Amino acid sequence: MQPFTTLTGNVAPLDRANVDTDQIIPKQFLKRIERTGFGQFLFFDWRFLPDGSPDPAFELNQPIRQGASILLARRNFGCGSSREHAPWALADYGFRSVIAPTFADIFFNNCFQNGMVPVKLDESDVEELFRRAAAAEAAGQAYRLTVDLQTCLVHDDGGFSRSFTVDPFRRHCLLEGLDNIGLSLKHVDQITAWENAHDLAPLQGGAT
Amino acid sequence: MPAPRTLLDKIWDDHLVCSPDGEQPLIYIDRHLVHEVTSAQAFEGLRVAGRRVRRPEATFATPDHNIPTTDRSLPIADPISKQQIDTLRANCREFGIRLFDLGDADQGIVHVIGPELGITQPGMTIVCGDSHTATHGALGALAFGIGTSEVEHVLAAQTLRQSKPKSFEVRVEGELYPGVTAKDLVLYIIGRLTTEGGAGYVIEYTGPCIRRLGMEERMTVCNMSIEAGARAGMIAPDRITFDYLRGRDLVPKDFDRAVARWETLPSDAGARYDRSETFSGGDVVPQVTWGTNPAQVVGVDATVPDPASMTDPSDRSSAARALEYMGLQAGTPIAAIPIDRVFIGSCTNSRIEDLRAAAGVVRGHQVASRVRAMVVPGSGRVKRQAEAEGLDRVFTAAGFEWREAGCSMCLGMNPDTLAPGERCASTSNRNFEGRQGKGGRTHLVSPAMAAAAAVTGHFTDIRQWRYH
Numbered sequence: 194m195q196p197f198t199t200l201t202g203n204v205a206p207l208d209r210a211n212v213d214t215d216q217i218i219p220k221q222f223l224k225r226i227e228r229t230g231f232g233q234f235l236f237f238d239w240r241f242l243p244d245g246s247p248d249p250a251f252e253l254n255q256p257i258r259q260g261a262s263i264l265l266a267r268r269n270f271g272c273g274s275s276r277e278h279a280p281w282a283l284a285d286y287g288f289r290s291v292i293a294p295t296f297a298d299i300f301f302n303n304c305f306q307n308g309m310v311p312v313k314l315d316e317s318d319v320e321e322l323f324r325r326a327a328a329a330e331a332a333g334q335a336y337r338l339t340v341d342l343q344t345c346l347v348h349d350d351g352g353f354s355r356s357f358t359v360d361p362f363r364r365h366c367l368l369e370g371l372d373n374i375g376l377s378l379k380h381v382d383q384i385t386a387w388e389n390a391h392d393l394a395p396l397q398g399g400a401t
Numbered sequence: 402m403p404a405p406r407t408l409l410d411k412i413w414d415d416h417l418v419c420s421p422d423g424e425q426p427l428i429y430i431d432r433h434l435v436h437e438v439t440s441a442q443a444f445e446g447l448r449v450a451g452r453r454v455r456r457p458e459a460t461f462a463t464p465d466h467n468i469p470t471t472d473r474s475l476p477i478a479d480p481i482s483k484q485q486i487d488t489l490r491a492n493c494r495e496f497g498i499r500l501f502d503l504g505d506a507d508q509g510i511v512h513v514i515g516p517e518l519g520i521t522q523p524g525m526t527i528v529c530g531d532s533h534t535a536t537h538g539a540l541g542a543l544a545f546g547i548g549t550s551e552v553e554h555v556l557a558a559q560t561l562r563q564s565k566p567k568s569f570e571v572r573v574e575g576e577l578y579p580g581v582t583a584k585d586l587v588l589y590i591i592g593r594l595t596t597e598g599g600a601g602y603v604i605e606y607t608g609p610c611i612r613r614l615g616m617e618e619r620m621t622v623c624n625m626s627i628e629a630g631a632r633a634g635m636i637a638p639d640r641i642t643f644d645y646l647r648g649r650d651l652v653p654k655d656f657d658r659a660v661a662r663w664e665t666l667p668s669d670a671g672a673r674y675d676r677s678e679t680f681s682g683g684d685v686v687p688q689v690t691w692g693t694n695p696a697q698v699v700g701v702d703a704t705v706p707d708p709a710s711m712t713d714p715s716d717r718s719s720a721a722r723a724l725e726y727m728g729l730q731a732g733t734p735i736a737a738i739p740i741d742r743v744f745i746g747s748c749t750n751s752r753i754e755d756l757r758a759a760a761g762v763v764r765g766h767q768v769a770s771r772v773r774a775m776v777v778p779g780s781g782r783v784k785r786q787a788e789a790e791g792l793d794r795v796f797t798a799a800g801f802e803w804r805e806a807g808c809s810m811c812l813g814m815n816p817d818t819l820a821p822g823e824r825c826a827s828t829s830n831r832n833f834e835g836r837q838g839k840g841g842r843t844h845l846v847s848p849a850m851a852a853a854a855a856v857t858g859h860f861t862d863i864r865q866w867r868y869h
Contacts, residue, residue, distance in 0.1 A: 209719075213694070215835060216833065220812050221814070223438050223467075224484075227442065238835045269596055272694075273831060274812075275547060276438075276548075277442075277530075295600060297630060299548060302551070306551070307550070360425065360564065374553065374557050375450075377558045377562065380419055380421065383418050384427070384429070
C-alpha cells in the first residue's frame with residue numbers, strides 16, 4: 194500500500210450530506226475485475242450530462258477545482274453499499290483525503306485499505322473550511338490545505354489548524370504503507386490456537 | 402459473579418483471537434459469503450501475493466448481483482457481466498470454494514441462501530462484501546458487510562481486524578397492527594434514527610414486538626440496519642430461530658446440542674448497552690419513502706413533507722434536492738402519487754412469506770394498465786416453493802412478470818432497470834438517486850404495499866384493501 198505521511202493540496206468542496214457510494218461510483222461500473230481505472234467514472238451521474246459531456250454545474254467540474262487532492266463534504270459521507278470501488282474511484286481520480294463531519298463505517302474502513310485518510314472534524318470546523326474555500330475561490334484561487342498524518346493536524350496558511358484523531362494502529366499502517374494481511378498472518382499461531390480450541394465440526398450436506 | 406453481557410459481548414468475546422499491543426484486535430470469522438461483484442480483486446490479490454485460502458470450507462459463493470433474471474438457458478448477453486461471472490467460477494475452482502452457480506438449484510441472493518441452507522447460524526461471525534450482510538443477524542449472528550480488501554484478508558487469514566463496535570438496543574414494545582409489516586417497522590425506525598444514527602454501533606432489536614416476528618420478518622428488519630448507519634443488526638435466537646433452522650442442509654449434525662449452546666446467547670438480564678431507544682409497534686402505519694435516502698419516509702396516510710418546515714439546514718437542503726429529483730411537490734398526498742413500475746424482490750423482501758403476502762393482495766386483481774410489474778424470487782428454492790403453492794400463477798394471471806432469482810432491479814446492475822423519470826414502488830432497500838437506473842425514482846414499501854400499488858396504479862393503504 195502507498196504510504197501516507199503528509200499531503201498539501203487543493204480542496205474540492207462538495208456541499209452535500211449523505212453522499213452515498215452509489216453516487217461515488219454508480220453500479221454500471223462495478224463489472225470490472227480490476228482495482229484500477231475507476232477515476233473516469235467517479236460521480237459519473239452527477240459529473241456528466243446525458244450526452245457524455247461534463248456538467249458545468251457539478252461542483253467538481255469547476256475549473257478551479259481541477260487537480261484537487263482533498264475532498265470536503267458534509268456528514269455521513271460514503272453511506273450505503275460496501276463497494277470498495279468508491280475509494281478506488283476517489284483515489285484514481287486524485288483524492289488522497291476526504292474531510293467531513295462523519296463518515297459511514299464501511300467506507301471509512303475502506304479508505305485505510307487504500308492509502309487514503311478520512312478526516313473527521315467537528316461540523317463547525319467543516320463549516321469554516323467551506324467558508325474559507327468559498328472565499329479563496331471568490332478571489333480566483335483554489336483553497337489549499339495540509340493533512341498531516343504524522344502530527345494529526347489539518348491546517349492552511351491562513352491560521353486554520355485543527356487536530357484530528359485516527360486509530361493509532363491504522364495510522365501506523367498508513368504512515369508505513371504496511372501490508373495488512375501480512376501483519377495479521379504474523380499471528381497465525383494464535384489463529385490456529387483459536388481454531389484448535391473451538392469445535393469446527395465438518396459442515397453437513399456434503400460441503401467441500 | 403461475571404458481569405452481565407449482551408449478545409454482542411458474548412459473540413465478540415468468543416471470537417477474539419488476539420489483541421496485540423498497539424494493534425487492532427483480530428476476530429475469527431466463521432462464515433464468509435462471496436459474490437461476483439466484490440471478490441475478483443480479492444482473489445487476484447491472493448494470487449499476486451502467493452497466498453492461499455486458509456479455510457476454503459468456511460466460504461460460500463454465489464453469483465447474484467450481476468446476472469440476468471430471464472431464461473437461464475441463454476448465454477449472458479453482456480460480455481463484461483459474463484466475464485465477471487466466469488471469473489467467480491474460475492476463482493472458486495482454483496481456491497476450492499463451494500459455488501452455488503447459475504443453474505444450480507440452490508443459487509440465489511447471497512443473503513437469502515445463507516439462512517435458507519443453514520450456512521447462517523446463531524453465535525457466528527459472518528461477513529460478506531456486501532452491506533446487507535446485516536440480514537444474517539436475524540438468527541443471532543454478528544454479521545456485517547466488508548470491503549474487497551477485507552474480503553481478501555478473510556480469505557487469507559479467516560480473521561478480520563476490528564475494534565469492538567458499540568452496542569445499541571432498539572427496543573420495540575407492543576405489536577404491529579394487521580397490514581403493518583416488518584418492512585414498515587424498520588423503515589419507521591430508520592426514519593427516526595436517521596441514516597447515520599446507528600453509525601459505530603451494532604443494533605440489537607429487542608422487545609415483545611420483535612419476539613413476535615417470524616424468522617423471515619426478522620431478516621427484513623436486520624437487513625436494513627445499514628440504512629440507519631449500523632453495520633450490523635441482530636436479534637437474539639429463540640424457539641422461532643431454532644425451529645427455522647432444524648433440518649436445513651448445513652446445520653450441525655447434533656442439532657439439539659447446538660441448540661443448547663445457542664440458548665446461552667441471548668443478552669443477560671441487566672446487560673448494559675451503550676445506547677438505547679424504545680419504539681412502540683402500535684405507532685407504525687404502512688410506510689412509503691418520498692426522498693432519496695431511506696430515512697426520508699412517511700406513513701401512506703401522510704403527505705409529501707415540506708422542506709421549508711425542516712429546522713436543520715442540512716435536512717432542508719437534502720429534502721429540497723430529493724423532491725426535485727423525485728419530481729414531487731410538498732403537500733401531495735402519498736396516496737395520490739401514480740407509479741409506473743413495481744419491483745417485488747431483493748435481499749430485503751424476496752422470501753416465500755413476502756411472496757405469499759404480495760400474492761394474497763394480487764389474487765383476483767389485475768395490474769393497472771399503466772404499470773409494469775415484476776416479481777424476482779430471492780433464490781431457486783423460494784421460486785420452486787412459490788410455484789408449488791401456485792403463487793407464480795397468481796402473479797402472472799394478474800400481469801406480473803415472474804423471474805429467476807437474483808438481485809435484479811434492487812441495484813439494476815443487470816438489464817432490469819428503470820428508465821429516466823420512471824417511478825417505482827419497490828420492496829428493496831435503497832432509494833438513492835439512480836439506484837434502480839439513472840433518473841429512476843424509487844419508493845420503498847412492503848411487499849403487500851407494492852402489490853396493492855401495482856393493482857391501483859398509485860400508493861394505496863393496504864389496511865383498507867379488499868382481499869378476494
